[in-house]
Amino acid sequence: MQKKFKEKYNESCIKIFTLLKLLYEDKADYNNVMDIFTEDDEEKQHVTLNKYLNTLKVFGVKVQKVNNKFVMQNTPFSMNFDLDDIKSINLFEKFQEVLPNGKTKQNLELLLKKIEARFDDNANKIYHSLKSTNNADFSFYYADIREQIERCEKVCQEAFKVNIRYLEKSKETNIICDAKQVIYDNKTAYLRVYKINDREYKDLLISNIISISQLPTQKGTLDTSPTVVYKIKGRLAKAYNLKENEYVQEILADGTMIIVNKNEPTDSLLKRLIRYDYECIIISPKAIRIKMIDMINAALKNYE
């Protein structure tokens, strides 16, 4: 329910803070700003706008008009960011610059702008001095697959299923799937898809994708993937860090842990769990347990 405001309020207060809100949100286009003053006489609207810009100036806020938009050069209400924070912001900014165009790049850029809008003078000084000396280099990230990533980001946003032709173990393979999201790994990227027939997620190395064609059918709305239960024992159980998509179902008397994993692409999960050697055993579902046994047998066959 909307809160009832007490009747008496101050129009100037509303106007100055509405202007500030637009500036903070980087939405202070000339027309948006003038909307604040629509109740004033049309002839006086510009005078009123100047009056409010002067008020901000007296308060110490520097506002510039750039391409028909008002932009704040400093903020009246800042957050406390120290050297470590600015170093982190700088690092993410460098990374954002090399990201191929898409949702992740756009959202990260907007978030960083939002944070920078809350810098005080000191933070601004540190930011500019670090910017000129920052040697974090991500330029080699995704350099060879930029166009493919942009294409994948686009299909993830679209509402239709896709047919993807890609290389799996050097062989061309086709799958009909829903493109879910681009996963940026250390220096490379994957397209996470939901395989409709197998009801499981799969991460495709983007450099292995040959073509993507859109199908006329809409993407599904509900993904159901198998929940995998496995146990870990010995020193692994003592040192294991749970992943985001996992929880501990039970801890046995000898320290063995029963872990439940949801939504991790099956191939990636198997590759991860086989690394833990005999300290990790898949309990269910049976089909994935059998896949793991097959993987072990196939690896052993190499040495027969």
Place this chain on the structure above:
Amino acid sequence: MKEFMLNNKVTYNLMSFTGFKSMLLFSYLLEAPRSYEEIKQYFAEHQYLHETISIDTLRVYINSLERLGCEIVRGRKAEGSKYKLVKHPFELKINDEHAKSIIKAFKSVYKSIDVEDLLAITKFFEKISGGIENQELKETLRNISPLKKIDSEILKLLIIACRKNDEISIMYDSPSSGIKNIDVLAQKLVVANNKVYLHGISPQYKNTASFIVSRIKEKPVVKLQKSIKADIEQLTIGCEIYDKNINLQDNEKIISKDDKKLIIEITSDNKFLTTQRVLSLGSDCKVLYPQSFKDELCSILKKMKEEYFAEKI
């Protein structure tokens, strides 16, 4: 006030005094909860204003700020009936999409940055996570760093020890043999498997040893004289790779290739991590040399198979 504005070339009738006063009140409340008396005094003593404010005018300002999205509560009389700004529209608010993007970006970069930078990011995430409204994403951002459960004082000392290549003594809670004292020639801190490891040379271990930093129980003690020799034998493992589209790591190089396979060499000073890497490649990888590594790998695979058959589900 007039004098200030004259100096700054802003004339008296060309600014909104009420707007200015409401900004003053807002920033004063932003600092701390204030009583009416304190606000009145602040206005009266303000270097440019020098005017008082009535309780009715203050209420109008408070109403206006609430209309703009502020939440202002008045404290108990016993505590001075102070006005407290609980929420306001200029706080850093991070929506779900923005939170997911920075989480995604972090996952892409954290393995290839210095542990020092990772420490800075861990603190930064703690600070900005307050702006995330979605509870689940807030927790994810707060806990995503592998440094989250590590004592930052111990970590800082290890960073210095690695930088200076010091010989240190650590109290380590080994997952296999419990708490013990270990001497290590500190080499580097490495992030892998969502954990931070101290890599170093220790007389108690054959190759370069790796210690999970979260299991180091006390601050490391730097030894004044070094007794551990720094020369360590590198492990070179030759493998046949049957997936020609494999994503090679930095320590792997192609020796030769034909239509069906690649021959690669893995160079490492850490047998444990190399074994994990080879296992993860499954049947796409066949170890060619050295024979000792090949034998060890075979016995691990056989034991894995036995474990599955020993336990019927």
